[in-house]
Amino acid sequence: xxxxxxxxxxxxxxxxxxxxxxxxxxxxxxxxxxxxxxxxxxxxxxxxxxxxxxxxxxxxxxxxxxxxxxxxxxxxxxxxxxxxxxxxxxxxxxxxxxxxxxxxxxxxxxxxxxxxxxxxxxxxxxxxxxxxxxxxxxxxxxxxxxxxxxxxxxxxxxxxxxxxxxxxxxxxxxxxxxxxxxxxxxxxxxxxxxxxxxxxxxxxxxxxxxxxxxxxxxxxxxxxxxxxxxxxxxxxxxxxxxxxxxxxxxxxxxxxxxxxxxxxxxxxxxxxxxxxxxxxxxxxxxxxxxxxxxxxxxxxxxxxxxxxxxxxxxxxxxxxxxxxxxxxxxxxxxxxxxxxxxxxxxxxxxxxxxxxx
Amino acid sequence: xxxxxxxxxxxxxxxxxxxxxxxxxxxxxxxxxxxxxxxxxxxxxxxxxxxxxxxxxxxxxxxxxxxxxxxxxxxxxxxxxxxxxxxxxxxxxxxxxxxxxxxxxxxxxxxxxxxxxxxxxxxxxxxxxxxxxxxxxxxxxxxxxxxxxxxxxxxxxxxxxxxxxxxxxxxxxxxxxxxxxxxxxxxxxxxxxxxxxxxxxxxxxxxxxxxxxxxxxxxxxxxxxxxxxxxxxxxxxxxxxxxxxxxxxxxxxxxxxxxxxxxxxxxxxxxxxxxxxxxxxxxxxxxxxxxxxxxxxxxxxxxxxxxxxxxxxxxxxxxxxxxxxxxxxxxxxxxxxxxxxxxxxxxxxxxxxxxxxxxxxxxxxxx
Numbered sequence: 001x002x003x004x005x006x007x008x009x010x011x012x013x014x015x016x017x018x019x020x021x022x023x024x025x026x027x028x029x030x031x032x033x034x035x036x037x038x039x040x041x042x043x044x045x046x047x048x049x050x051x052x053x054x055x056x057x058x059x060x061x062x063x064x065x066x067x068x069x070x071x072x073x074x075x076x077x078x079x080x081x082x083x084x085x086x087x088x089x090x091x092x093x094x095x096x097x098x099x100x101x102x103x104x105x106x107x108x109x110x111x112x113x114x115x116x117x118x119x120x121x122x123x124x125x126x127x128x129x130x131x132x133x134x135x136x137x138x139x140x141x142x143x144x145x146x147x148x149x150x151x152x153x154x155x156x157x158x159x160x161x162x163x164x165x166x167x168x169x170x171x172x173x174x175x176x177x178x179x180x181x182x183x184x185x186x187x188x189x190x191x192x193x194x195x196x197x198x199x200x201x202x203x204x205x206x207x208x209x210x211x212x213x214x215x216x217x218x219x220x221x222x223x224x225x226x227x228x229x230x231x232x233x234x235x236x237x238x239x240x241x242x243x244x245x246x247x248x249x250x251x252x253x254x255x256x257x258x259x260x261x262x263x264x265x266x267x268x269x270x271x272x273x274x275x276x277x278x279x280x281x282x283x284x285x286x287x288x289x290x291x292x293x294x295x296x297x298x299x300x301x302x303x304x305x306x307x308x309x310x311x312x313x314x315x316x317x318x319x320x321x322x323x324x325x326x327x328x329x330x331x332x333x334x335x336x337x338x339x340x341x342x343x344x345x346x347x348x349x350x351x352x353x354x355x356x357x
Numbered sequence: 358x359x360x361x362x363x364x365x366x367x368x369x370x371x372x373x374x375x376x377x378x379x380x381x382x383x384x385x386x387x388x389x390x391x392x393x394x395x396x397x398x399x400x401x402x403x404x405x406x407x408x409x410x411x412x413x414x415x416x417x418x419x420x421x422x423x424x425x426x427x428x429x430x431x432x433x434x435x436x437x438x439x440x441x442x443x444x445x446x447x448x449x450x451x452x453x454x455x456x457x458x459x460x461x462x463x464x465x466x467x468x469x470x471x472x473x474x475x476x477x478x479x480x481x482x483x484x485x486x487x488x489x490x491x492x493x494x495x496x497x498x499x500x501x502x503x504x505x506x507x508x509x510x511x512x513x514x515x516x517x518x519x520x521x522x523x524x525x526x527x528x529x530x531x532x533x534x535x536x537x538x539x540x541x542x543x544x545x546x547x548x549x550x551x552x553x554x555x556x557x558x559x560x561x562x563x564x565x566x567x568x569x570x571x572x573x574x575x576x577x578x579x580x581x582x583x584x585x586x587x588x589x590x591x592x593x594x595x596x597x598x599x600x601x602x603x604x605x606x607x608x609x610x611x612x613x614x615x616x617x618x619x620x621x622x623x624x625x626x627x628x629x630x631x632x633x634x635x636x637x638x639x640x641x642x643x644x645x646x647x648x649x650x651x652x653x654x655x656x657x658x659x660x661x662x663x664x665x666x667x668x669x670x671x672x673x674x675x676x677x678x679x680x681x682x683x684x685x686x687x688x689x690x691x692x693x694x695x696x697x698x699x700x701x702x703x704x705x706x707x708x709x710x711x712x713x714x715x716x717x718x719x720x721x722x723x724x
Contacts, residue, residue, distance in 0.1 A: 012369055019373030020380060072366070263634040270627045271650060282651050286635055287643025304639075308649075 002189045004074040010195040011071065017202045018067050024209045025060030029053050048155070051095055055148070058091025059181075066184070078133060082126045085137050089119045092144055099151065111147050118143065134186055141185075145178050166215045173211030180204030227311045232289070233304040234348055236323060241265035242336070244299065245344040249352075264302050268293060283308050296320040298331050319351050365558045372428055374565035375543070379420040381572045385579070386413030392583065405510075408457025412450045412507065419446030420540075427545070437487050444496065448480040451503045458510055476502060493546065504537040520678035522587055525578050532574030539568025582674055590675040591722050595653065595668040599687060599711075600625040602662055609687075609711045611718060628657070628666055647672055660684040662692070679721050686717055 006014055032053035039049065062084040069080025096111035118140045125136045152174050156167040182188060183201020191197075236245040243261030268281045284291040285308070292303040294316045301320040305312055323344060324331065330340055365371070389410035396403055423443035430436045455472040463469075479495055486492050508530060515526045541547060542564035551557050598621050599609040607625035632645055648655040654672050658665045658680035665684045669676055691711060 012372070015369035016373035016376050019370065020376055023377045023380065071369075259637070263637075267631050267634065270630070271648065280651065281648065283647065283649035284631070284635065284645060285647040285649070286639060286645045289639045289643070291635075 002186045004069075004077055005071050006195060010199065013199055014195065014202065015067065015071060017199065017206075018063055021202060021205055021209070022060050022063045022067070024206065024213075025056050025063065028209070028213060029055075029057035029060055032056065051098055051151075054091050054095045054098070058087050058095075061087040061091075078126070078130055081133065081137075082122065085122055085133075085140070086119065088144065089115055089122060089140070092147070093119065096147065114143065114147075138185065138187060141182075148178070149174070169211055169215035173208045173213075173215060176204050176208030176211060178208075180206075180208055227309050228352065230306040230309065231303060231312065231352060232306065233302075234319070234352070235260060235264065235302040235304070236320070236341070236344065237261035237265050237300050237302070238334075239265065239295070239298060239300060241269075244338055244341045245348075247345065247348050260302075264291065264293075265300055268295070268300060292316055294320050296324045299324055315351055319348065322347055322351065365561075367558050367562065371561055371565065372424070374562075374569075375424040375428075376421070378540075378565070378568050378572070379417045379424060381569065381576075382413050382420065383417035385572065385576055386410050386415075386417060388576075388580070389413060404457045404461045408454045408461075409507070411457075412454040415446050415450035415453065416503065419443045419450060422446060441484055441487065444483050444499065445480060447503060448476055448483075448499050451499065451506060452476045452480070454506050454510075455502070458506065472502065472506070500537070500541075504533060508533045518587065519675050519682075521674050522582055522678075525581065527578075529575050529578030532571045532576075532578060535567050535571025536575065537571075539564050539571055542567075583671075587673055587675055590671075590673045593670040593673065594676065594722070595670065597668075597683075597718070598624055598628075598666045599683075599714075600628055600664040600666060602629060602664055605629040608663070609714050611715075624666070628655070628664060632664070656680060658684045660688045663687060682721055683718065687714065690717075 005011070030053075032049045036049035036053055065080045065084035065087065069077040069084070073080060092115040093112055096115060097109065100108045100110070100112055121136060122133075122140070125133050152171060156171050160167050180201045180203070183197050183204060188197050188201065189195060231249045233249065234245070234247040235243065237243050241262040241264075246260065267284070271281050280295045281293045283293070288306055290305050290308045292305060292308055292313055294301045294313070299320055301316045301323070303312055303316050326347065327341065334340075387410075389406055393403060393406040393410055396406070420443075422439055426436060426439040426443060430439055452473055455476060456470070459468055459470050459473055476499070479499055482495055483492070486495065511526055511529050511533070515523055515530075518526060542551070542561070548561070551560050554560065594613045596610070596612040596614070598607050600606070601608045605626050607621040610621040631648070635645055644659045645657055647657070649672075652670070654669055656667045656669060656672055656676060658667075658677070663684060665680050665687070667676060667680050690713070
């Protein structure tokens, strides 16, 4: 049986350790909220930052409740426990509501609804069946973990191709965090026969947090995760300025491909000659419009985007490389018929893997 | 036996806060280390950043050791050893930063490694005076140098920066002061005084919050810009061209490297041409702000009648601030000249009209 308040010597270890965990959770959460607000101010789409801010924030709040209930206000421990569970639950509702509201299909709020039902069950259990509150919480936690792992898998999948090592590190950090959190429960303390498992759990959470912070920081920008929505146009031209292919990704006024291709190539040639530079033009920034350039052997690729993300630069390079490879025989003896390049659409779709929005 | 904290039910919470403070300082050090490492990868090493990084990392480890010693170790040989180690680590933190500053900025500080040598002298004395009343005097001197060094350099750095960077750096000064004050309140002698007061727990808790607030200010002040690049923003500037929008021609050109660069007339025509072309097929009314050429960038600032183009190696907030200032001042002083440019042809050569710009630029960038 687990006894509270936590007695020495574990008390001296657990309070500072769990305060450090609260600090790290709240710090990471504040960082994401700050990034979210900053992006919002700059009118940049920023979905992931808000989601992550919520997740880390509610875990921090839940830990504060547990520290209070387990160490200082043990007479009212169930109140603090339910406060912690409710914090996680409300966080889950906010998080999944935000994630699911971005989905296009009908009946999309499945997880949100599930978390609402769990919240209702928590309240009923607290008032009418308090003895099984922790059992209900453990079941709910299992659901929440599954939801979170699915979400993180989707996130990791999006950056897997470009940041493989970081993705592994990030996912490992998340697993450590969730496993450590399981080590904090009364069930784990009872099964393993002492508070040492909670100390271990806390250490594992801290390691997980360090991994998450380290690898999240190493990914150039979280904005990279939403790169698909930031593409406006894809343009391919010859080095002489003849337009080969233009694709419009957003519902906006179509571009005059001949004018655009000619003009942008002209700019590139001008810059190169006037700047006495061997360097090629990389980016032209005009407020929220960024033109990314990549010059291949015989073709110039141009992306009109909202943010000059590393992923987009990489994909543009890939597009030019694959285009030149695919049309190598045609490009050498091209007579001016752009109809030949219509299949480029499939190449663009496969590289950018996006549906038009 | 608890040497450090007064008997309070919140004792473990205070210890928790101490570790949070040490972790926070460690994080700041690691952030500086990351910046240094990223720049070192590009073959541009900055000793100051490394110094700041080592300062915060060693300082935090020193704090970890001192907190651990004060809370868990009984007085005796072990206590003395750990206490001396903690003083050494903190002193070493100060020494590394002092050495980095004195070595890199010899012409500014003119201290000829005096501060570094002082710190070595003070540290060498510590093991011999552990039981002497002089110990606290020496410790206070080390702590004072530890605080004065980053504050002093940040003040110097503030004076040489502009706009957002300056504002951010100003925030770090109260941050350092709060950090120093908060840590001073946790020393055993001050805690003895606090113990005798009413609301002692609340006072200690407040001192922890003040320290954390100080660190938040330091972290905020040093983040969001490249400390490394901003310390040498002038060196990144290559050339400056002021373009008359209406006539699409260059009215002023300066090469900061003393080289013959791009033809300024073609350059001016090209930039205005690019502006016109890009505007035609983008929906927004915003102006082009940056043209990135990989190793070089053209940063543009738009006035009513002019475009100021700066060719630089990095797009830095300080450089953008200078551009805005130049645009505003040029239009203020030379508005009439711009209006009746052709008519001045007979009186002065056009290049002479804008000669006073030299002084203006010199004052702005102190080049």
